[in-house]
C-alpha cells in the first residue's frame with residue numbers, strides 16, 4: 272500500500288531486543304466531574320464530585336486490538352476523551368503514541384483516527400465527498416494520496432452510492448460508515464472508536480466490522496474500541512478490558528475471558544413436537560426445558576460453536592418451529608465478572 | 616493553507632444553496648433600507664439639508680452600505696459555537712489537526728463572501744437606482760475600503776466568537792448575545808452614524824472596537840472620508856484585530872482547559 276503511514280522512527284525499525292514503546296499507556300488515570308446537584312427543599316445546589324474514572328492503568332502494545340467495555344456510565348467515554356487530549360485528567364498520567372494528549376492535542380490528531388458514535392465529524396450540509404476533500408487538506412495528503420486511500424475506503428465501506436449526497440440526508444448506517452472513513456482517511460496508526468456500531472442494524476454492523484478487520488490486517492493499526500455489543504469485541508478484538516464504576520474489573524486476552532465466563536450465548540428454540548433433553552455438540556448445554564418440552568433454552572459459547580452448526584445438530588433430532596438468539600448484555604457480563612471475583 | 620481554503624470555499628458553496636433564505640434576506644434588507652433612509656432623510660431635511668456632515672446623498676450611501684454589510688458581518692450574532700460547546704460537539708472541532716479559531720474564521724470568510732455578494736450587493740444596487748449613492752472620487756478609497764471591510768468582518772467574527780466561547784462557563788448565552796448585539800448595533804454606528812451621538816456616547820463608542828466593525832468601512836467605502844483620513848482608522852482596526860484575536864485565543868485556551876465535554 273502506498274498510504275502515508277506516519278511511523279515514528281523508533282517504531283520503524285525496532286531493535287530486536289528493544290521492547291516497543293506502548294501505543295497507549297495509562298497509569299493511575301483519574302477524572303472527577305464537579306456537579307451541582309439540587310438540594311431537596313432548598314434553592315441551593317450542593318457541590319458534588321463524581322469520580323468518572325478512578326485509577327485506571329493500562330498498557331497497550333502497537334498493533335493490539337482492545338475492546339473497552341462496561342455498563343453505561345462506567346467511564347469509557349471519559350477515558351477516551353482524556354486519551355484524545357480534549358479532557359484534562361484530574362490525576363495520573365497517560366501517553367498516547369508517545370505524546371502527552373492535552374499538550375500535544377493537534378499533533379496527536381494527525382496520528383490517530385477517532386469516531387465518537389454519537390457525534391459527527393462530517394460537514395452536515397455538504398455532500399459526503401466534500402468532507403473527505405477538506406479532511407485530506409487538513410491531514411496534508413496530496414490529492415493522489417487522498418484519492419488512492421479514498422478509493423479503498425469507498426470500496427471497503429461501500430460508500431459509492433451516496434458520496435454525492437449531503438450528510439444530513441444519509442441514514443444512520445450510511446453516515447456511520449462515512450464517519451469511519453473520515454477517521455481512517457489519513458491512515459492513522461491508532462484508531463479509537465467510541466461506540467461505532469450504536470444504533471446500527473445487523474447488516475451495517477457486519478459490514479463495518481468486516482472492513483475494520485481488513486484495514487487492520489493490511490496496516491497493522493492499534494485499535495481501541497468501546498461498544499455495547501459483545502459481537503464487536505468478538506469479531507474485532509484480541510484483548511478485552513472491562514470497566515466498572517471507573518475501574519478496571521477485567522483485563523486479559525479475549526480467549527481467557529470466554530473461558531472465564533463459560534457459555535454466555537443463549538439460543539431459545541420452540542419445537543414442533545415436545546421433546547425431552549436434546550443431545551448437543553461441544554460445550555452447549557440445555558439450561559432449561561419449558562412449556563412441557565416445547566421450548567428449550569440452550570447455552571453455548573460463541574467462540575467454539577457457530578449458530579448454524581448448533582442448529583443443524585438440533586435440526587437432525589427434532590423439527591424447529593421458531594427460534595431466537597440472545598446475546599449476553601455487557602451489563603450481565605460485568606456482573607458475572609464481579610460475581611466470580613467475589614466483588615459483587 | 617489548503618485546509619482553510621477548502622473550508623472557506625465549502626462554506627461559500629453551502630450558503631449559495633440556500634436560495635430562499637437569500638431571497639428573503641435581500642427582500643427584508645431592502646425594505647428596512649428604505650425605512651431607515653426615509654427616517655434619516657427626514658432628520659436631515661429638518662436640520663436644513665445637512666446633519667453633522669451628512670447630506671441626503673451621503674445618508675443614502677450610509678444606509679445602503681450599512682444594509683449591505685449587515686449580512687456578511689452577521690450583526691445579529693451567531694449561536695453555532697456556543698451550541699456546540701453546550702452539546703459537547705466542540706470535542707470534534709478540537710480533534711481536528713488545525714486551529715480551532717482558524718477553522719471557524721475560514722468558514723466565516725467563505726460565508727461572508729457569499730452573504731456579501733448574494734445578500735449585500737442587491738440592496739445596494741436597488742438603493743443606488745432608487746435613492747442614488749455618493750461614490751468616492753479617489754479610486755484608492757475602494758482599495759482601502761476593501762481592506763477595511765475585511766478587518767470589519769474579522770473583528771465582528773472575533774467579538775462574536777468571544778460571546779460564543781462564554782458558553783464554556785455559562786449554561787446559557789442567549790442573554791449575552793442579545794446584550795452584545797444591541798450594544799454592537801448602536802455603538803458600531805449601524806443604527807445612526809456615530810457622529811450624531813452626543814459627545815459622551817461618541818467618546819464611549821470610540822473607546823470600543825465597535826465603530827471599526829461598521830462605521831469605518833462605510834466611511835472608507837463611501838468616500839465620506841479621504842483615503843488619508845481613512846488610514847489611521849484602518850490602523851485602529853488592525854490594532855483591535857490584534858487585541859481581540861489574542862483575547863479570543865486566551866478565552867479558548869482557558870475554556871478548553873476547564874471544559875467538561877458533555878455527553879457520550
Ligand SMILES: Nc1ncnc2c1ncn2[C@@H]1O[C@H](COP(=O)(O)OP(=O)(O)O)[C@@H](O)[C@H]1O
Pocket residue numbers: 304305306321322323341342343344345346347348349350875876877878879
Ligand atoms: N460532563 C460531565 N459532567 C458531569 N458528569 C459527567 C460528565 N460526563 C460524564 N459524567 C459522568 O461520569 C460518569 C462516566 O461517564 P462516561 O465516561 O460518559 O461513561 P460511559 O461512556 O462508560 O457510558 C457517569 O457517571 C457520567 O454521568
Ligand SMILES: [Mg+2]
Pocket residue numbers: 347348349879
Ligand atoms: Mg460513552
